[in-house]
Every structure is written in structure tokens, then in C-alpha cells.
Amino acid sequence: MLLVWWGVRNRAAHSHEGHGAEGMDTVAAWPPQATRVLTTQERQTYDLLRNALPAHMILAQVPLQRFIKVPTRNSYAEWLRRVGHLSADFVICDRHAQVMAVVELRNDDTLSGRARRRQDRLLKVLAAAQIPVHQWQASALPSVEAAREAIAPAAEVSEQPGGVGRSAPGRPSATRPRTQVQDTVPETANEASGVREPPPSTWFDDLDTGPAPLDTDLPPKVGGRSDRASR
Structure with a gap:
């Protein structure tokens, strides 16, 4: 009886805490304040990329879910929790906003173990x-x-x-560079192609999922199929 009473008491306490958080006003509880989007080193890198690639579109701190599409046969909310919320430092696009490459800034001296694992997943x-x-x-x-x-x-x-490209003299990139081709696709063709459109940012708002380990090499299978989302 004592154990049953203790369990009911704990559930009631957690339920009260949850309802209390839901009842808090978003702005009053978390007063918003504008801040800089980029650090000093990131601003220097952005300026460098703008000077190096004036005909390209340079985007900073772009979440993976904005430019990566995945099948939704498994929980999309779970993929978002694992990697979709992670951001690429700089995304280089052509004039149609098609992703051409990603630049990641490394500062290994200040990276924690958790940050390294996040970067590895990305x-x-x-x-x-x-x-x-x-x-x-x-x-x-x-x-x-x-x-x-x-x-x-x-x-x-x-x-x-070996499929290893060079991002700077003596420094290999993580993947091989794509062969550059002349961008001759009309803008109307890009707009008409559903494949080229970015994933919407709100369609998954009502999806829910349970937690799962982030740092396992082989995620648990869902519905008899392996969840291919890594990170």
C-alpha cells in the first residue's frame, strides 16, 4: 500500500508541474530579447564566402529540416528530435536556392564531447x-x-x-565535391518542381514521438523497418 500511495503521489506531482508550465504565458515567462545571429568568427567566414562566391546565395545557421527531406514512413518528429533541429553553419546555394555545399567551422579546442557527437551526426x-x-x-x-x-x-x-575533396590546401572535406555544371534551369521549372521545394516548416507541428537514444549506431527498428535517421 505504501508503494502504491508513493506512486500515485509522484504522478500527481508531475502532472501538476506539467499543467503549471502549460499555463505560463510564453512572453511573460521567457522575456524575448534580440541578439546577434552570428559570432565574430562566423561573420568573418560569411564575409569571406560572400567575396569568394558573389554569384551564390550564402545562408547561415540553417536547420537540417529546412534543406533535407526524408521519408516519413517512420516518425518525422523523431527525426527532427535526433537531427532535424541541428543547424549547418553555412549553406551555399545557387540562385534557385538549390544547395551546392555546406561549410562547417571547427573549433576543436572548445568542443565538448556532446558537441562532437552532435557534429558527427550532422x-x-x-x-x-x-x-x-x-x-x-x-x-x-x-x-x-x-x-x-x-x-x-x-x-x-x-x-x-578515394572520393575525398579538398576544402583548403591540405585539408580534406567530409565528402567529395560535386561536378559543377552550368545552371541553366529556368526559374519557372524550379518553382514547378515539388522535389526542389524546401520542406514546409509547420506541417509536422501536430506530430509526436517518444524519446530514443541519440548516440547509438543502430537505432531501434520501427514497424519492422530500420529507422535510417542517424544523429
Whole structure:
């Protein structure tokens, strides 16, 4: 009887806490204040990319769920919880907003173990999506010329042995660079193609999912199929 009473008491306490949080006013409980979007090192990298790739669209701190599509046969909310909320530092796009490459800033001296695992999950997803990733040390950014040559050289990019590209002299990128082709697709064709449209940012609002481990190599199977979302 004592154990039953204790269990009921704990459930009642947790239920009261949950209802209390739901009843709080969002603005009053968490007073919003505008802040900078980019750090000093990120602003320097953004300026470098703008100078190196003036004809490209440079986007900063873009969540994976905004430019990565995945099948929804398994819980999409669970994928969001694992990796969808993670952001790429810089996404380089063509004039139609099609992703061409990603640049990740590295500052290994200040990365915690948890941050490293998050970054590993992000890189794994980008590699699976065949998006070229260039990792740059924040304290040793490449020159404008080196950045341009690594990401969008004027000539076609030849694949190097082993499928490893170069993001800067002596620094391999996480994935091989794509072959650059002339962008001749009309804007109307891009707008008419559902494949090219980004995932909507609100359609999953009503989805729910239970928690699952984030740092396992083999996620549990759902509905008899393996959840391929990693991270």
C-alpha cells in the first residue's frame, strides 16, 4: 500500500508541474530579447564566402529540416528530435536556392564531447544526402581564392582518388565535391518542381514521438523497418 500511495503521489506531482508550465504565458515567462545571429568568427567566414562566391546565395545557421527531406514512413518528429533541429553553419546555394555545399567551422579546442557527437551526426546526415561539406578551422580560414577554388571552381571539378575533396590546401572535406555544371534551369521549372521545394516548416507541428537514444549506431527498428535517421 505504501508503494502504491508513493506512486500515485509522484504522478500527481508531475502532472501538476506539467499543467503549471502549460499555463505560463510564453512572453511573460521567457522575456524575448534580440541578439546577434552570428559570432565574430562566423561573420568573418560569411564575409569571406560572400567575396569568394558573389554569384551564390550564402545562408547561415540553417536547420537540417529546412534543406533535407526524408521519408516519413517512420516518425518525422523523431527525426527532427535526433537531427532535424541541428543547424549547418553555412549553406551555399545557387540562385534557385538549390544547395551546392555546406561549410562547417571547427573549433576543436572548445568542443565538448556532446558537441562532437552532435557534429558527427550532422556530418553523417550530410554525407548520406551527398552534400559536399568543407570543414574549416575557425582560427585558420582559407583565402578568398582558396575558398572559391574549393567550393565552386570555374572548371569542372575532377574527383580525387578515394572520393575525398579538398576544402583548403591540405585539408580534406567530409565528402567529395560535386561536378559543377552550368545552371541553366529556368526559374519557372524550379518553382514547378515539388522535389526542389524546401520542406514546409509547420506541417509536422501536430506530430509526436517518444524519446530514443541519440548516440547509438543502430537505432531501434520501427514497424519492422530500420529507422535510417542517424544523429
